Amino acid sequence: PRLANQIAAGEVVERPASVVKELLENSLDAGATRIELDIERGGHKRIRLRDNGCGIEKNELELALSRHATSKIATLNDLERILSLGFRGEALASISSVSRLTLTSKPGAQREAWQASCEGRDMTVTVTPAAHPDGSTIDVADLFYNTPARRKFLRAEKTEFQHIEEVIKRVALSHPQVSFSLKHNGKSVRRYTAVAADKHHQRIAQVVGQKFIDNATHVALDYQGMAIEAWLGNENVTRSSNDCQYSFVNNRAMRDKLIMHAIRQAYESAYGYHEQPSFVVYLTVDPAQVDVNVHPAKHEVRFQQSRLVHDFIVKTVSDALAPPTA
Ligand code: ADP
Ligand code: MG
Numbered sequence: 001p002r003l004a005n006q007i008a009a010g011e012v013v014e015r016p017a018s019v020v021k022e023l024l025e026n027s028l029d030a031g032a033t034r035i036e037l038d039i040e041r042g043g044h045k046r047i048r049l050r051d052n053g054c055g056i057e058k059n060e061l062e063l064a065l066s067r068h069a070t071s072k073i074a075t076l077n078d079l080e081r082i083l084s085l086g087f088r089g090e091a092l093a094s095i096s097s098v099s100r101l102t103l104t105s106k107p108g109a110q111r112e113a114w115q116a117s118c119e120g121r122d123m124t125v126t127v128t129p130a131a132h133p134d135g136s137t138i139d140v141a142d143l144f145y146n147t148p149a150r151r152k153f154l155r156a157e158k159t160e161f162q163h164i165e166e167v168i169k170r171v172a173l174s175h176p177q178v179s180f181s182l183k184h185n186g187k188s189v190r191r192y193t194a195v196a197a198d199k200h201h202q203r204i205a206q207v208v209g210q211k212f213i214d215n216a217t218h219v220a221l222d223y224q225g226m227a228i229e230a231w232l233g234n235e236n237v238t239r240s241s242n243d244c245q246y247s248f249v250n251n252r253a254m255r256d257k258l259i260m261h262a263i264r265q266a267y268e269s270a271y272g273y274h275e276q277p278s279f280v281v282y283l284t285v286d287p288a289q290v291d292v293n294v295h296p297a298k299h300e301v302r303f304q305q306s307r308l309v310h311d312f313i314v315k316t317v318s319d320a321l322a323p324p325t326a
Pocket of ligand 1 (some may be wrong): 030053064065136
C-alpha cells in the first residue's frame, strides 16, 4: 500500500505548501474556528497544524490514514453537489506515505485523546493514548525523507515558506470567521484574528493591507444565479502587485484561466492594457454548474456555462472600474 500511496502522493503532495493546503482544508471541513500552524525549516523539517474542529473518533483514526477513506461522500449524488473542500480521501494517506505523520485528536464527546502514527513499508497504524484538547493536531515531520527524488526538488527554506504563506493567505481570505496563526522556526509570523463571516474587507485588510482596501474599487452584484463580490486595485496601485491576485469560486481559491482572462480583459477595456491588475474576487455560482475535480490539486474549475461566467465577470468588473456614462 505504501507504493500506491506514494504514487498518489506524487499528484497531491508537490511540496510543503501542498501539505499545508490539504491540512487546512481538512480543518475547515471539520468546522474549526481556530487554526495554528507551526512550520520548521520551510516545512522540510516539520509542518504541525492544530485545530479546534470536530476531531476524529478513536476508532476512525486508522481509517483516516488509509487511502480512499473519506467521511465526506455518502452517495454519488453528493459528488455532483459537493460543497465540502476535500473529498478524495487521499490526502492523509498520501502525506503519511512520504513523511512521518502523527495524528492526535479528541472529539468533544470523547473523554480521552488518541494518537495515531503510521510506519513502515506496510504503513501499519499504531494508536496510543494521548493528551489533547478538543480538536486535532496533525504533525508531518521529515517530508520526503523516503523519496530522495522528490526531496531534490525542494527549494530553499525561504522559498518553500513563501509558498506556505501564499496558501495561508488564500485560505484566510476565504474564511474570515476563522482565526489563523503561523509560526516559522518558533517565531510568530502571521496572525489573522477572526472577523464576521460577511466582513471580507476586514480580512482582506489583514492579509493584503489596509492600503489596498482603501484604494480599491468595491463591487457586489447578482445576476442569473451568479454573484460576484470584488475589490479591484485601481490604476495607481497596480504596479508592484503581481502578488495580489486572488480569486475564489464558491469560497475555494482558484487560479483559473477563465477568471484571470476575464479580469484582464475587464481592466483592458476600462483602463487600456494592464499587465498585473491587483484584485480579490469572490465568485459564487450554483455548485451543480462547476466541476472542481479537474485537477487533483484543485486549482482549476470547469464551468458548465463558461461563456456566461466569463462575460459576467468582464462586464461587472469593467463597469465597476469605469462606470458607463448613461
Ligand atoms: P478527505 O479530506 O478527502 O476526506 P483526507 O485524507 O484529507 O481525505 O482526510 C481523511 C479523513 O480524515 C477525513 O475525511 C476526515 O474524516 C478526517 N480528518 C482529517 N483531518 C481532520 C481534522 N483536522 N479534523 C477532523 N477530521 C479530520
Ligand atoms: Mg482532505
